[in-house]
Amino acid sequence: MSNFGPIFTYLVENNVDIAHVEIAVIVVVFTALLSVVFSGSSDTDTLVSDVIKTRRSVEQFSGPATRDQIQKALQCAIHAPNHFLTEPWRFRLLGPKGKEVLGKLNEKFGSGGQFGEVPDYLVVSIAPVKTKDFSVWTMNALEDHAACSCAIQNFMLSCASQGIATKWMTGKMGIAGDDILRDACGVDNEEHYMGTILIGRPEVPLASMPTPDRKNGLRNGVFVVTA
Secondary structure: OHHHHHHHHHHHHOOOOHHHHHHHHHHHHHHHHHHHHHHHHHHHHHHHHHHHHHOOEOOOEEEOOOHHHHHHHHHHHOOOOOHHHOOOEEEEEOOHHHHHHHHHHOHHHOOOOOOOOOOEEEEEEEOOOOOOOOOOOOHHHHHHHHHHHHHHHHHHHHHHHOOOEEEEEOHHHOOOHHHHHHHHOOOOOOOEEEEEEEEEEEOOOHHHOOOOOOOOOOOOOOOOOOO
16 A cells, blocks of 8 residues: 555544555455446446347358467367267368369359358268267267357357357258368268358447347247246
8 A cells, every 4th residue: 555655644633544445445445346347247248148139140251260269169168068078070161173163063162152152061970989980979979060060059158258250050951061061161971060150350340230039939838937
């Protein structure tokens, strides 16, 4: 409290109990810190909720995300819930040759096609860690599938928090997953294809896009409290 020497000198000269002043100062500072902590927590909760609710599936992009932004999102992806810590997810960002192959597999990904101007494609798959055969969905296979799905959601939410748009595509690709893994990624068919994520800066801000209606919301048996 040496910085407050003149103030304390004044208080002593006027017969003010310094001990009481110090306690009062401590109480004020502690109260202020609590206020900052709890208000920050509230702001964080709001921010997380906003990111979740404003994420959109986007097909029109204005430019690419940076590699650092994608890496940051991947760091969030791998913190997904993961049974037995198998880390089954595999991520492959297509380079120029991979994109060219994708265009040959389906013309809508080629130059002039519907998705020909998408900046980046991230192919996601599950590696056979405990499960060696994805033709049979054992408990281990289902757990790895769930973990990888969570990782994809983490990735997309992290992108959204950075203003980056994504779209998780599977059947709409119009290409068999095994073909994408083999021809565009050079991977054998032991892995299970989870989808391709379109990535880039959106043409318009994500928050400005309309929210798709949830017809049931939490009604009609979606959420119940059991006996």
